[in-house]
Amino acid sequence: MNNKVRDPREIMRDEMFMRDKVLAALNDGPKTVPEIAEVMDYPVSEVMYWVMAARKYGYIEEIKEPTEDDYFQYKLVKNE
């Protein structure tokens, strides 16, 4: 965790730009936040903001049971 923490206002402002990258990372299946961050090549703590915002606004949802190492996986919400 040596990544410099950016001002939350700046990270959240990026959300509108990053949302598509989060969704693209989930195109091939559910992933945990660290796995999404790895695909996006962005700091995990920043990706956490964007993943939770995507969840808040209904783009993604969690799979009910967490993984063995205590992470939830997130998947795309299918629009009807």
Add this chain to the structure above:
Amino acid sequence: MNYDILVVGGGIAGMESALTLGDMGYSVLLVEKEPTIGGKMILLSKVFPTLDCASCIATPKMASTFHHSQVTTMTYSEVNDIRKTPKGTFQVSINKKATYVDFDKCTGCQRCEFACTVAIPDQYNFDLVGRRSAHIAFDQAVPKKAVIERYGSSPCSFACPVSMQPHGYVSLIRSGLFDEALEHILKFVPIPGSLGRTCSAPCENECARGELEGSLPIRQLKRFASDHYYEKYPNPKYGPPGEILDKKVAVVGSGPAGLTAAYFLAKDGYKVTIFEAEDRPGGMLTLTIPSYRLPSEVVERDIKNVTALGVEIKTGHRVESLTELKNDGFDAVFVACGAMQDTKMKVEGEDLAGVVGAVDFLKGVNRGDKIDLTGKTVVVVGGGNVAIDSARVARRLGASKVYIQYRRSRAEMPAFDVEIQDAIDEDIEMQYLKTPVRFTGKDGKLAKVESISMKLGDPDESGRRRPVPVEGSESSIKVDLCIVAIGQRPDIASFADNDKSKLTRWNTLVVDSTTLETNIPGVFAGGDVVSGAATVVEAAHAGAHAAVYMKRYLRGEQLPGEPLQQMLPVVDRNEVLKRQSEYRTLNPGKRKELPPKERVSDFSEVELPFTDDEARYEAGRCLDCGGCSRCGQCVVACQADAIDFSMRDEIKELEVGSVVISTGFELFNPSSKIQYGYDHAPNVITAMQMDRLLAPTRPYNTVLRPSDGKIPDNIAYVLCAGSRDCQVGNELCSRVCCMYSIKQAQLIMGSLPLADITIYYIDIRAFGKEFEEFYQQAKQMGVSFVKGKVARIEEGDNGNLIVQHENIAGDGKSERTEHDLVVLSVGMLPNQDALGLLSGGEIEADSHHYVKEVDEDHSPARTSLEGIYVAGTASAAMDIPDTILHSGAAAALAAAHVERVKK
């Protein structure tokens, strides 16, 4: 009196006081600065020691308050001032902030929030997640109505002559909504393709990002949007409006001003005919601007935006008389024929063959005349964009040497910087501070330009330093062609002759500066024909502006009529930059263009477009200065038609009999305890953030670590973080931290049964009813209590945290213990806003800066000023039951004061 009692602050204390007073039959005005009442209590998970659901208690109270027949609730409003009157009542001034949402229409559906393109930290979730500029505070908000957060006009939007709201299309591009970006622009102007290439972009000069690494390339983003859209939609998606009115309008000239006026008039159903003297429409866009800057097919597509509305363009039709147009049945006329006549230098030899005006030269080239300058030497005179265009065109026609002579220095050149640089890159030699004094020739044909050097004197009326000839500095160049580009003027002598139109000494039309109406009723004018040669965007603005007043004229309304609504004041760029402690460096991308050697061989467009990713990167640099970007997506999404950007703040002046101050408390910001790592370790959070993670309306799906989304299994609480601490200036105990921490520990053990919880404390203060039992219950559940002050919290490589503490109950040694999440049980601080409410008097504060209770033992809630009372945590840290009791006391005193005043 307008109300018996004013209650300031709509948290639990304010609601309780208002309800008590309302039940007594007093009329109450409750003013709350947030868009919802409920204060901090509604944001809690549960309350201690009963573990009752906070929402289940607070929500009915919020609804009862809001719907009480004796209580009027004014949310999103702030009390500016309270003044005591001689009769003992109070005059209050309240700022009712504009919500930009009509609450009578809003259904609370949140569609606007989902559509909004501006993300900002969600203060109701204590920055754990973002929200939108358009938002409803939370699901249980009362009233459950959206508000749109605006701080003012964004500097870019404020600077735009056509009020195109650049912030709006920038935020749409950032969000990947490219079609919507162009459709946004089309609300303000019909020629986005042309402006995306030729706009002077005053917005970019004001961009707050310019104070950091460089402003956003807003013009190029506009071009990106139009390129994307035009490729996808070769023709407009719309046709003529449904209802066509029986009024006819003539527009003289089809340049940017004429096209824009026609567009807005036709949109409203007026039958518009444009008369164009040349054989093709577009004015300067097609006639003089070279295609390497503005390809003709882009202008043609822009023009389709106008003709799709049913506007007819008659080319090759020169209008000689305006009154004749009116006689032909046109109800109104807009003159926008530009300034297409070259200004002469009035020097010897100007009539030689080989000395030409820039407009004539450029028109010929754009018309397709065969002009070959291979191997020739060309001198261009002037410093504006037309001069630069002429020089670069000459280069493309084969000229081996091109000079630009300008009588001032580069700093005074009116041409765009980027154009000047492009010209230099194309081997055009700039000769600053030089101007021709004579053209000499042979057999009536130009052979030589004789020039003189200049120096800069005092500023002239334009503010630029006046060029002064330097005696004895004459020099000459052998040339084949000289292009004079020192200015243009309108060709409108016939209007003066035939219509008695008033002209200025610069041969431009005289108009009313507000309405743009000429001295002939019903005849309006704008663009270069009024201003003289100006920019494309200024001409478009004139067209849009004239259309507003022409519509008023056509409706038979008095001119000028109601003033046009002003934009919100512009936000201060320095204030914008202060919103963040630091900024990541985001350099603007390098401008992409064809290499100079390649581009001078033909008229291919020089500037290359952004890719999708490049455009989104550049748009992503936007700082959202004004808050809401005015992208308009909320308007599209709202099915109740509730969005209203014409709203403005309102100041309400009212008289009340008494005042209850219930402005609540502030939470300690742990950033100042740098040894706790709150600012740099994501897994150090505050207890209020933990309460949000535990609440049913939580920002995550459960309690997770903010650093990576892991379910924590070893959580530490650090008590007295920012209370009982003289180092941070708060020596008081906050009275609630022990109990809320124990509450959270019990709740976590319920939701994460395998988690270990350690509470680091100085001493546990379990003084209230059943508090001790609650504490003992936590111990029995397995919560570990460690007596010892935490000295430091360090972050490990895996995001875990090393808590260094003194184990007082053990051997007294310093210990280091690893946890994967640390919660700081932050203390309560006084909200000092209340102290400044009164003018002409003072609400006294106690030594801790809470509102002072002058007789705390015998008459709690009484302040230093008769008639003003304090309720709840505005007076001291206290828990919810004590707050409710205290609010009752304040209500009783306020009621008694009102009775005295009424007598």
